Amino acid sequence: MSTSTGARQEPTGAGRTGARSPGRMPAAETHRRPYRPTTKRTWFLANREYRAYALREVSSVVVGFFVFNLVVGLVCLHRGLESWQWWVSLQTNPLNLTLTVLAVVMSLVHATTWFQATPKIIRIQRGTRYVADFWVVAQHYLLLAVFAAVVYFWLGGL
Amino acid sequence: MTESSHGHPGAGASAADGVQPVGATAEQPEPRPRRDGAAAGPEAGGTITLQVLRYRPDREDAPYLQDFEVPWRTETSVLDALTWVKDNLEPSLTFRWSCRMAICxxxxxxLNGEPKLGCESFVRDYAPGPLRIEPLANHAVERDLVVDLEPFMASLRAVQPYVISDDRHPVPEPGNRxxxxxMVAYGQYSQCINCMLCYAACPQVGLATDFLGPAAVTLAVRYNKDSRDHGADSRLPILDNEGGIWPCTFVGACSTVCPKGVDPAAAIQQAKGATAQAWAAEFILPHRGEGR
Incomplete structure (x- = not known):
């Protein structure tokens, strides 16, 4: 890249000591003093795209809490009737109900955003064209529907 | 034309540095012929305040914003506006430019916090202003709007961005065809112009300083997907590295800002897939059964 002015100084630090051409003048003492900006801790709030990304990532944390609740349930089931009944009663706690509803919402956010991202990962070339993004996304929804149906019937249609 | 400082106590000294105040109704930039040759649409214009980040390492310890009132017309690009400032108000203003047509x-x-090419961004889209112009984010600032390119160049060199042939795959006669x-398999990724907008958009570049970055990984993928190239094994240790492809968390902003539609986010995710496959294949058939 060329520059509009000759203001840029050639660095002369470590790794740049070798002359690129035999006729090059010895490097003068550098006057470089680059200013290094730092990334703010709240960078993920800076614009809409970052916020969407942060929501996608944080959705997994909420789903993680929901899975933790299920694991606690399995442990209680293993420990006996009294423990199990405690866990069942815990599920009607308003805080737990809120968490469950939030987990459903965040599961949808997580699934849809990742499905939307899959065409970047899965690129199917057909001749000189690629299969349209729509079909790559659609196959994920189709697979999800098939999987859900299998689980539903496996559980005896509830 | 007036020139004022913004948020920096030393900025007022610029008038003594050779800045010539110019009347606000002075020279308008000469209109350039439209590239498509079509008749100009409804003419717009006026003046806009550019808030340009200044950093002169020999004078200041930290950057500050300096305001410039600049005339604009329908066809005035941001690069035109900066050039006008340099020609008429502040000769020491430093920025890079070359082709003026989104090639170099x-x-x-x-621009107002978004990475853009100055030559293909138009002042009319930021009117009535103000328009804040800063150097590319996530880079060390050398002077004014000029950033340090060396880390980026080192990343490019690291991925061996050229066709590699070896003894097992000599170049056929009468040459590679x-x-x-x-060509389609890698064509999109070969459109990169190394503008570094993707580096400015990627938060991971700012957070993980040893990250190869979107453009460098894209270039590696571009050659890995080239049928003439046999250097994927050679590039694998560079990509499958703590600072290689793995710092990418798929924010996707690199693809959004790319002025050439290269889609570096896609390239990096595909590189992750290929790297994981190579890792798994090593268990099944170490060194592809060829020994070392």
């Missing part, structure tokens, strides 16, 4: 990738700036299908 030199004039990347942060490709079908249209083989």
């Amino acid at each position: 990738g030199s004039c990347g700036f942060m 490709q079908t249209p299908e083989q």
